[in-house]
Amino acid sequence: MAYSQQLWDEAKRKCKLGEEEIRMAKEMGLNPKSLIKNIPNKSEQWKAPVKEWIHDMYDKRQEKSRKKAERKTKGKNNI
DSSP: OOOOHHHHHHHHHHHTOOHHHHHHHHHHTOOHHHHHHTOOOTTOTTSOOHHHHHHHHHHHHHHHHHHHHHHHHHHHHHO
């Protein structure tokens, strides 16, 4: 489902995100409502800010896909 630019702009403003974080969120298939929902509350000190959360998740997914590509190429070389 495609979300309107207005929702993305609202998430960007409320979560204090930049264009890079919005691009990452869209690339990972996140939606603007989930970003807003994950804004840490004062009682949720353990929760990372949305900006850090997106970067961490994006880095983990990139690492996972890089490892998967490495395994795939190693498998082709052994055949």
